[in-house]
Amino acid sequence: MNELLITLIVELEDRPGQLLKVLEPISKMGGNIVGIVHQRGRKTPLNRLPVEISFKIDGRKVERLIETLRLSGTIIRSFNEVRLTATTSVLLIGHLIHTDISDTINSIDIDGEAECVEMHVSMPEVSGPSTAIVTISASGNDKLKEAIGKLREICRRKNIMLIEPINEDPV
Amino acid sequence: MIRIAIVGFGTVGQGFAELLMKKRNVIEKCIGEYRVVAIADSKSSISGNFSIEEAIRMKRQNGRLRDDTGPEEIVSETEYNLLVETTHTKLDGGDGLRYIKAALHRGCDVITSNKGPLVADFEGLMRLARRNGARLMYEATVGGAMPVIKMVRKYLAFCDIVSVKGILNGTCNYILSRMEEEGLSYEQILTEAQELGIAEADPSFDVEGVDAAAKLVIIANTIGVRAKFEDVERVGIDKITPEAFKVAREQGYTIRLIAEVSKKELRVSPRLVPVSHPLAIKGTMNAAMFKTDTAGNIFLAGRGAGKEETASAMLSDLYELYAGN
Numbered sequence: 152m153n154e155l156l157i158t159l160i161v162e163l164e165d166r167p168g169q170l171l172k173v174l175e176p177i178s179k180m181g182g183n184i185v186g187i188v189h190q191r192g193r194k195t196p197l198n199r200l201p202v203e204i205s206f207k208i209d210g211r212k213v214e215r216l217i218e219t220l221r222l223s224g225t226i227i228r229s230f231n232e233v234r235l236t237a238t239t240s241v242l243l244i245g246h247l248i249h250t251d252i253s254d255t256i257n258s259i260d261i262d263g264e265a266e267c268v269e270m271h272v273s274m275p276e277v278s279g280p281s282t283a284i285v286t287i288s289a290s291g292n293d294k295l296k297e298a299i300g301k302l303r304e305i306c307r308r309k310n311i312m313l314i315e316p317i318n319e320d321p322v
Numbered sequence: 323m324i325r326i327a328i329v330g331f332g333t334v335g336q337g338f339a340e341l342l343m344k345k346r347n348v349i350e351k352c353i354g355e356y357r358v359v360a361i362a363d364s365k366s367s368i369s370g371n372f373s374i375e376e377a378i379r380m381k382r383q384n385g386r387l388r389d390d391t392g393p394e395e396i397v398s399e400t401e402y403n404l405l406v407e408t409t410h411t412k413l414d415g416g417d418g419l420r421y422i423k424a425a426l427h428r429g430c431d432v433i434t435s436n437k438g439p440l441v442a443d444f445e446g447l448m449r450l451a452r453r454n455g456a457r458l459m460y461e462a463t464v465g466g467a468m469p470v471i472k473m474v475r476k477y478l479a480f481c482d483i484v485s486v487k488g489i490l491n492g493t494c495n496y497i498l499s500r501m502e503e504e505g506l507s508y509e510q511i512l513t514e515a516q517e518l519g520i521a522e523a524d525p526s527f528d529v530e531g532v533d534a535a536a537k538l539v540i541i542a543n544t545i546g547v548r549a550k551f552e553d554v555e556r557v558g559i560d561k562i563t564p565e566a567f568k569v570a571r572e573q574g575y576t577i578r579l580i581a582e583v584s585k586k587e588l589r590v591s592p593r594l595v596p597v598s599h600p601l602a603i604k605g606t607m608n609a610a611m612f613k614t615d616t617a618g619n620i621f622l623a624g625r626g627a628g629k630e631e632t633a634s635a636m637l638s639d640l641y642e643l644y645a646g647n
Contacts, residue, residue, distance in 0.1 A: 240570075240573045241594065242566055242569065242570055242577070242594055244561060244562065271569050273565040273568065280561070280563060281565075282563050284570060284573055284575075286573065314566070314577060314593060315591070315593055315594065316575070316593060316595075317599070
């Protein structure tokens, strides 16, 4: 299956049930929601709320999905797709929460060509170091390397231990 | 007749001497007759008429050898063809570097198990050997019993070695694989390893990746990547949490301290290794994966330390130097 990672930014009216209108069609077409970001502080002049939705979906269904959303009256500000041909995981150890984990993860983003698609955090004690495994998908191996390079930089700055994969096909 | 002088008579030196006795028949079939003409430790020595057995007994009983002549004099004045250098590793080269240089200057071959001199001055030593028509062998400095150096220099001689990734420190591998199995903290497993004699009282040389980095420098220079110790990007294992293994496992990974050299990379750091990957080995084992242009991937695994294992690597150097004599 040609799976794509879609980042969709829609403008929603600030009343109940609006988000569901967008999520339902995605879910019906087999899309897998990766993340939803409300940007409450950035309301449009018409009092609409920008919402960023990331999901993985079969590439053949994208066109129909966008069409369906438009027909249902959803305002689509932008969407971009990333062909996810390269995926890997990295592990982070350190004071991840205190050092703003979302800022750390966002450093991976390269023009929508590489993104964090999954994350699992383990925090045994509030004051102690936490551990996270982050799955990164990118449009190709080069982009994946670039993303890891950026993450490496930011982890060094924040004193987070970054454990990278060895990237070798098993013999 | 090959006349051998041994300098450094601790575990490795004695292990080598013992194998010279134990395997005399098979060794002499390959390389002809040999004799150990002198042995020196840091303060004492024995030369002239003596047997290996006698020297080992003396050292174990008295903590020293018969004569007061020191290693400097033995190395520079005894008549020998081959110097076997097994003194302690100092990253600045230490005494070992001087002994090796002295022997090469005299045109004598050298087999060393000591990383220090090669890390300090790989190029200089190789040049000195060439200039004097001598050969410097160092299989035992990397990966214990695994033939890493010969793999590169001999069996992959005409390959372009794209990268070498290895587990070059058995202590770290033991600690990491035990943390994984037991779900215990780094400190708890380190204590266990110290009680078992796998880790030193001061474990920093191992757990901070210093030992692995030193070995990596030697491999790098052997495959033609000029590198110094300071060039190695180095991260140790002491900050790894037991949770790290749990979350890694959910994605099919384990964590190992990997030394990696390629044209772009020179680093020792904990890495995620797929559990099905050959480098996901357990215990004190060492392993190395060579990625080449024409031979694909080649994988070696074996014991990275131990008296006989190290001595066996030195015997392979002996074979390489003199077989067919």
